[in-house]
Amino acid sequence: MSSGGTVALQVNNTPRQIDADADLPLIDALRDMLDLKGTRFGCGAGQCGACFVLVGGHPMPSCETPLWAVAGKSITTVEGLGSPGAPHPLQQAFLDEQAAQCGYCTSGMLISAAALLRRNPDPDEAEVRAALERNLCRCGSHNRIVRAVLRAAAGNKSR
Structure with a gap:
């Protein structure tokens, strides 16, 4: 030490x-x-x-x-990543998709998703799932989380 x-x-x-x-x-x-x-x-x-x-x-x-x-x-x-008044696109997508059931894993999911979108702004579902593989969700929100990341990525394309 x-x-x-x-x-x-x-x-x-x-x-x-x-x-x-x-x-x-x-x-x-x-x-x-x-x-x-x-x-x-x-x-x-x-x-x-x-x-x-x-x-x-x-x-x-x-x-x-x-x-x-x-x-x-x-x-x-x-x-x-963002603030309550100006959430990051991922944070907004998580809200829109109701991706946080208990919410405990959400911060880590957002961090992993932000890293993914930084290196690949247009991932497909398999790439999102692979990027989130190290993040555990025990309450079953995983499909909503994947949809939220894909939604944020789609929003990146429209900007």
């Missing part, structure tokens, strides 16, 4: 300084120190997707990512 210190992060396009042990999991810094509660703790082993954030545009499990691994890198949480 490394000793405490200051770790510089770029979170949702804002420079942040965290006074913590560099081995602290990113999820703990986001939720407990930066008050960004959208990232959810699920399995604690990086296998469920509830804690995914974008690091340099790629989905990464924040539960098993230490601060030192993301120091100076661009981190986007679900709060950084």
